[in-house]
Amino acid sequence: MLNKWWQYLLLIVVVAGLAVASLVGLAAVLIYPDLPSLESLTDYRPKVPLRVYSEDGFLLGEFGEERRAVVKIEDVPLHMKQAILAAEDERFYQHGGVDTLGVLRAALANLTAGGAKEGASTITMQVARNFFLSSEKTLKRKISEALLAIKIEHSLSKDRILELYINQIYLGQRAYGFAAASQVYFGKPLDKLTPAEFAMLAGLPKAPSRYNPFANLKRAEARQKYVLNRMHELKFLTDKEYQASLKQELKFKASRQSRDLAADYVAEMVRQEMYSRYQDAIYSSGMKVVTTILKKNQLAANDAVLQGILAYERRHAYRGPEGQVHLDKLDGSDGAMDDALDNLEVYGGLVPAIVLNTSPKAVKVYRQGGHMEEITGDGLQMVTKALGDKATDKQKIKRGSIVRIYQANDGKWSIVQMPQVEAAFVGADPQTGAIRALVGGFDFNKNKFNHVTQAWRQPGSSFKPFIYSAALEKGITPATVINDAPIVIGSAETGSSAWSPQNFDGKFEGPMRMRTALTKSKNMVSIRILQNIGVSYAQDYIQRFGFAAKDHPPYLTMALGAGSVTPWQMVGAYSIFANGGYRVQPYLISKIMDANGRVIEQAKPAKAGGAAERVVDPRNTFIMTSILADVARIGTAAKARELGRYDLAGKTGTTNNMVDAWFAGYNPAQVAVAWIGFDQPRTLGGQETGGHAALPMWISYMGKVLQGVPDEPYAVPPGVVQAKINPVTGLRVDEDHGGLYEYFFQEFLPPMENSGESNILDGEEPAPVPQPPAEHSGGTPPFVQDQLF
Known part of the structure; x- marks a missing residue:
């Protein structure tokens, strides 16, 4: 009886098949002539996004509607092809575009299952649908799809059809093609994947949203196991390979962003520049931009900014949880x-995390994905008061509070808070101007304002070296004595109201040498120097460093950095000190290539010592570097000594009421600028100076990028001489007298002590000082070893 039913069923299927064949034949006569041209297949030009890379080949970002990476069929790993065939079309190389056996098998399966459980679309039919047809489920569309598949098979080879499929199919997360999906899901190219990973990707075309491992890992794993089983049944995998693949724990890309290296501000700068040149074409033309960024440097800058911001937040009061969840009203599930x-x-x-329970010594929190964390010890440092009984309602952390947690490199979690302060960091090669690292703020997705290029802020004392450099050209020497005493500036000289400037510490130390004054960042001395050389001369001179005169009005406040600069300008300006006086232009784009890898634009930077223009006398930059090295050794940036190097130089900067904090510094191979402040200018708080808030970021960066790099002392240029001076008067003394050595322009040597001439800028005799300044006590670094007696 059962056999009889199968005979009837087979007869029905055959009759139905003949009827369908007749209908298809009729439809072919009516539809086939109207099928679209295959030009888009024979001349395949996929929409490939603009991609931005570091100099050492790491993806920084991509811009376009589709994430796509085109790969040739001969470069597709065998197991990838086999996984696709096992999942989608095992008879691909046998059928002619429409798999009649597959259609029959699917019909029987669906008939016995009582519904549409299996499809019969071949890879060729999917190519037809993806390139030419809509996804509507109508008889006409299905017939058009089948006819188009046959037409494609008559025009293209099987490998070419498979190549089109591999590059065009949508696989979720805006990824088109398997090469792009490999990077999106696993963060590595196709040729680095395992059979287990190939199977995961091959399972996506059936339903990218349903089998996306980022959206539903369990469902994706079930689909992956089905594909692996089919690969095993088809002898694509040996028993050993199959079992190993089933056991392999897949490791997905930690970040779902389309990049290998976090440099979002850099990527956006490149996108804007590319758009200005090529407009909308950049989003689909497959152009590639190689920047000057280096991964090691960028990682160091990323960490320096993050840690600098977190350290600042820890020094200030916890503002309280971000919100409150009523846990009793939830069903208690992770979901x-x-x-x-x-x-x-x-x-x-x-x-973000939800607090489950608290005590003064431990806080248990929940973070997305079913993760529980218990935070103790130093991890509660910021919120100690918020866990106490005296905490205000706004500040108190309790059950249901939404807090922020951060995992340090040692794996330990701590409770922190979303920062309000911003920071910026930029590092460059001072010999070429190539930008090696750039961080425009705390997080690009939170605040897209690029503080490196767009934030015009007062530089404070970090601007003083440019005034001192101008003074050297006017004959003022590092040994010239200038009075650190109170001064009142009239409104005519300030451009506004009368001004009584102060030193940062509110103290005045009387007459001191120019070297000592810059090392200690004495404001009164800087103002007297600017008075002496003239504000108009200084305003003209600073343009050598790339500053615009209009941004630094010709008033004495210029001596204290009251003008406006960006970190981008500052890194270019300090490069001139670092490279011996050459103006190099900071630049970010190294080369631009088309979709085929042909270079269409190549940067040709003017290098120091080569085509770059010399704008400052090398004697000047050497002497300034010797002074700025003292700043980093025994002055306001003495903390930099922890790096254990003697080729570092730089200057702190703190503006009035500690609104902006800076550090700009360098050695012959690296120049870097750090800034921290609020977008809406307000005080950073007590003692938040450049040396306290910005310098640690610079130290963190330089410590990493210079690791293993030997000290590189600066050579003394021709025309610089040394002479022994009296540390009190700055006058020269005989070699057999006590004193210390100082550097001078040959033509600006100070008088001998017994000449009766003065070495004092304002003509006043200084009060005698019984001993040399404190900065010349202790160890003697190589850079200044011949300065001391």
Whole structure:
């Protein structure tokens, strides 16, 4: 009886098949002539996004509607092809575009299952649909799809059809093609994947949203196991390979962003520049831009800025939780808590979490994905008061509070807070101007304002070296004595109201040498120097360093950095000190290539010592570097000594009321500028100076990028002489007298002590000082070893 039913069923299928064949034949006569041209297949030009890379080949970002990486069929790993065939079309190389056996098998399967459980679309039919047809489920569309598949098979080889499929198919996360999906999901190219990973990707075309491992890992794993099983059944995998693949734990890309290296401000700068040149074409033309960024440097800058901001926040009061969740109203499931955290983004590695319970010594929190963390010890440093009984309602952390947690490199979590302060960092090669690292703020996704290029801020004392450099050209020497005493400036000289400037510490130390004054960042001395050389001369002179005169009005306040600069300008200006007086232009784009890898634009930077214009006398930059080395050794940036190097130089900068904090410094191979402040200018708080808030970022960066790099002393240029001076008067003394050595322009040597002439800028005799300044006590670094007696 059962056999009889199968005979009837087979007869029905055959009759139905003949009927369908007749209908298809009729439809072919009516539809085939109207099928589209295959030009888009024979001349395949996919929409490939603009990609931005570091100099050492790491992807920084891509811009376009589709994430796509085109790969040739001969470069596709065998297991990738086999996984696709096993999942989608095992008879691909046998059928002619429409798999009649597959259609019959699917029909029987669906008939016995009582519904549409299996499809019969071949890879060729999917290519037809993806390139030419809509996804509507109508009989006409299905017939057109089949006819187009046959037409494609008559025009293209099987390998070419498979290549089109591999590059065009949508695989979720805006990824088109398997090469792009490999980077999106696993963060590595196709040729680095395992059979288990190939199977995961091959399972996506059936339903990219349903089988996306980022959206539903369990469902994706079930689909992957099905594909592996089919690969095993088809003898694409040996028993050993199959079992190993089933056991392999997949490791997905930690970040779902389309990049290998976090440099979002850099990528956006490149996008803007490319758009200005090529407009909308950049989003689909497959152009590639190689920047001057180096991964090691960028990672160091990223960490320096993040740690600098977190350190600042720890020094200031905890403002309180970001919100409150009523846990008693939730069903207690991980999913419910995940939903409560859904609208809170992770910024700068600061993860939102819900507090489950608290005590003065421990806080248990929940973070998305079913993760529980218990935070103790130093991890509670910022919120100690918020856990106490005396905490205000706004500040108090309790059950249900939404807080931010951060995992340090040692794996330990701490409770932090979303920062309000911003920071910027830029590092460059002073010999060429190539930007090696750039961080425009705390997190690009939170604040797209680029503080390196767009933030015009007062530089404070970090601007003083340019005034001192101008003074050297006017004959003032490092040994010239200038009075650190109170001064009152009239409104005519300030451009506004009368001004009584102060030193940072509010103290006045009387007459001192220019070297000592810059090392200690004495404001009164800087003002007297500017008075002496003239503000108009100084305003003209600073243009050599790339500053515009209009941004630094010709008033005495210029001596204290009251004008406006950007970190981008400052890194270019300090490069001139670092490279011996050459103006190099900071630049970010090294080369631009088309989709085929042909270079269409190549940077040709003017290098120091080569085509770059010399704008400052090498004697000047050498002497300035010798003074700025003292700043980094025994002055306001003495903390830099922890790096254990003697080729570092730089200057701190703190503006009035500690609104902006800076450090700009260098050695012959690296120049870097750090800044921290608020977008809406306000005080950073007590003692938040350049040396306290900005310098640690610079130290962190330089310590990493100069690791293993030997000290590189600056050579004394021709025309610089040394002479022994009296440390009190700055006058020369005989070699057999006590004193210290100082550097001078040959033509600006100070008088001998017994000549009766003065070495004092304002003509006043200084009070005698019984001993040399404190900065010349202790060890003697190589850079200044021949300065001391």
